[in-house]
């Protein structure tokens with residue numbers, strides 16, 4: 156009798172690059188997520204997230220790139236490492252957040268919480284410039300970059316900020332002058348090298 | 356006893372009294388903490404959020420500097436500690452590409468200051484030298500996130516219920532109170548971008564300290580202290596509560612218990628003034 160070939164439905168070959176980047180950074184453990192939600196249950200900022208940590212993991216596995224990258228979650232994750240510490244399957248969830256943030260920044264689109272990446276960028280620029288963080292320069296540059304000055308005026312927060320600033324100053328906690336530049340030359344090399352190490 | 360010291364960026368600014376008390380206490384105990392010459396910022400949370408390469412290479416640069424000096428590297432900041440440890444793990448694992456001419460050999464250890472002060476020999480000295488026991492002072496210990504988490508990076512042993520601060524408090528004659536928020540996050544990394552979230556996180560921690568009936572909180576990190584100390588008034592006002600919970604660096608309490616000079620000057624720098632409490636407890 157003639158054997159008949161049954162044709163099986165072919166899996167659509169979807170672009171897995173997005174997931175591959177995450178797997179590359181933390182290994183295959185992520186495939187073992189059984190959605191127990193332990194990560195989300197212990198997350199201190201879950202109350203303001205639009206995607207809970209266990210949903211972020213699922214979205215990565217399902218190749219839902221846009222959903223993950225456009226989330227508020229990746230920016231308000233406080234990097235407290237509670238999820239990573241407690242996951243029964245040793246999935247480094249906090250690292251997943253890092254990788255997603257890095258991919259998001261490199262994609263060039265606007266982040267859901269634009270102030271956060273602006274803050275990180277300002278932070279790194281301050282290091283590049285002085286070698287160390289000078290708190291006052293960081294603060295003023297960040298306010299300038301993020302339009303934070305008009306925000307605090309609109310919300311009335313400026314009174315609070317000013318009061319706090321004065322108190323800190325009076326207690327000798329505001330260092331006015333930036334540090335003398337230390338190791339800046341060497342750091343510049345690292346910053347140049349960093350440009351060559353992009354994710355995508 | 357000698358170690359290289361990585362102060363971190365806030366010790367000259369917002370955490371000045373931490374630096375000052377570390378100096379006084381360590382020289383009293385005969386510890387030489389030598390500032391790492393030419394150290395640069397570890398990248399804190401900014402680097403690992405947006406740039407993987409810098410998240411390792413910034414702290415790695417400091418590790419390599421320290422290894423040349425052959426002494427363990429001690430840091431008083433939780434964030435610096437966590438980044439230095441992350442670099443240590445990364446360098447001893449694979450990518451020795453950071454600076455091929457001087458690869459990191461892993462011959463020195465990275466220690467948080469709290470770990471360093473918990474060495475058995477130091478504990479013995481401190482025990483012998485307590486001049487003014489912190490009697491009746493009810494203290495909750497706040498470790499925050501990054502001194503203990505994740506244990507794969509920090510090598511912490513009791514990450515859900517750490518003991519180092521509690522032990523020091525007991526050693527100094529204070530009453531260390533158990534509470535469930537030893538390692539709850541205060542939102543430090545979001546301070547400048549999402550203040551509303553941070554206020555809620557700090558508020559929860561302060562509420563729990565009150566519920567535990569603590570007089571004060573002790574910490575081992577500049578960012579934790581800044582967060583818990585500076586915003587009590589505004590958070591309390593919104594809730595109709597007066598917190599008034601002084602927050603100390605553990606080295607300040609050591610200075611007090613060991614009867615050292617300069618404590619007044621440190622306490623004056625706090626926004627939640629600890630002096631009324633210490634006077635009421637006859638510790639000043």
Ligand code: SF4
Pocket residue numbers: 187188189190191192193194195208209212241242243244245246248
């Ligand atoms: S704790 Fe781990 S296994 Fe459980 S849902 Fe979160 S990532 Fe998945």
Ligand code: SF4
Pocket residue numbers: 194197198199200201208231232233234235236237238239248249252
């Ligand atoms: S690291 Fe981020 S996602 Fe994980 S528990 Fe902390 S805040 Fe939540």
